[in-house]
Amino acid sequence: MYDQLIEELDMTNTTLVAVSKTKPVSALQSLYDKGQRIFGENRVQELTEKSEALPDDIEWHMIGMLQKNKVKYIAPFIACIHSVDSLSLAEKIDKEAAKNDRVIDILLQIKIAKEDSKSGYDYDTLVSELPRLTALDHIRIRGVMGIGTFTSDESITVQEFSNMVNYFKALKSNDLIDYQLFNEISMGMSGDYKLAIEMGSTMVRIGSLLFGSRSYTI
Ligand SMILES: *Cc1c(COP(=O)(O)O)cnc(C)c1O
Numbered sequence: 158m159y160d161q162l163i164e165e166l167d168m169t170n171t172t173l174v175a176v177s178k179t180k181p182v183s184a185l186q187s188l189y190d191k192g193q194r195i196f197g198e199n200r201v202q203e204l205t206e207k208s209e210a211l212p213d214d215i216e217w218h219m220i221g222m223l224q225k226n227k228v229k230y231i232a233p234f235i236a237c238i239h240s241v242d243s244l245s246l247a248e249k250i251d252k253e254a255a256k257n258d259r260v261i262d263i264l265l266q267i268k269i270a271k272e273d274s275k276s277g278y279d280y281d282t283l284v285s286e287l288p289r290l291t292a293l294d295h296i297r298i299r300g301v302m303g304i305g306t307f308t309s310d311e312s313i314t315v316q317e318f319s320n321m322v323n324y325f326k327a328l329k330s331n332d333l334i335d336y337q338l339f340n341e342i343s344m345g346m347s348g349d350y351k352l353a354i355e356m357g358s359t360m361v362r363i364g365s366l367l368f369g370s371r372s373y374t375i
Contacts, residue, residue: 159191159367166361169354174218174343176364178203179371182210188367189215197239197362201227208234220302220362222276225249229256237262239302239343239362242278244286247293254295261295264302264343267324269317272306280324284331291333298334300341300359301325305349314349318356325357 166173174197177185185196185207194214198204199221208217216236223240231238232253241247241263254261268277283290291298303321305314325342328334345353347366354361365371 159188159193162363162367163192166354171354171358172341172360174220174360174362175367176220176346176362177207177368178221178364180368182207184368185211195236197364201230204235205230218362228253232259232261233257235261237264237299239264240266240276241296242266242268242276244289247290247296251293251295259295260297262299263296264300264341265290265298265328266302266304267321269303269321270306277303283328287328287331287333291335297338300339300343301328302343304346305344305353307348311352314352315356318344318349318353318358322357 163173172195173193174195175188175193176197178199189212195216195218197218197220198207201223204217204219208215217234219231219235219238219240221240223238223246225246228249232250238250238261241250247263250261250263265283266277267280267283301321301324303317305317308314321342321344329336329339341359342357343360343362344358345361347363350361350363
């Protein structure tokens with residue numbers, strides 16, 4: 158499965174974030190041995206434990222909701238945080254990055270699904286916070302992230318992904334944004350990644366398709 162997926166993604170220059178939440182270190186190690194270097198996790202404790210157990214050249218991506226008081230545990234090593242959805246969280250990441258003498262890549266998570274359970278910025282709120290977000294020196298705003306509605310109705314997903322791409326374009330042309338750094342659209346999961354790539358995703362977050370279904374959902 159992995160080789161086939163990589164071939165498919167290489168053809169479209171799409172980055173694979175292997176979503177390894179709930180999976181044992183051995184499962185990550187076998188994907189690492191096949192060449193995978195980017196892994197995504199959604200819980201701070203699991204992320205730090207796995208990062209200690211696995212090789213240093215892995216790029217760890219935080220893809221889940223992040224509490225401000227836990228940023229300090231991942232700030233020393235995290236490569237990218239996909240789930241930045243408030244100024245206060247961005248400020249906290251900036252502060253912890255500074256303490257570690259680092260600059261941390263982040264994505265702005267924008268709410269595209271209607272369901273209440275999906276977190277993310279409201280787009281207008283995001284735009285109003287841009288002056289203060291872009292003034293932070295120890296984060297680099299690399300793009301946007303979104304989670305589509307979990308549905309078998311493809312027309313809903315198409316609409317949401319299309320909104321995402323429009324938000325990305327509008328932000329990229331905003332004078333406050335460093336457009337040279339702002340290149341990533343993180344959208345698409347196991348069930349909708351093909352559609353996401355067709356619509357302009359640059360980074361897909363794939364778990365169950367690679368590792369098998371998870372025994373519990375979080
Ligand atoms: C779990 C998760 C994924 C991967 O989901 P799959 O359907 O298993 O591919 C992607 N993005 C986020 C934010 C997740 O929490």
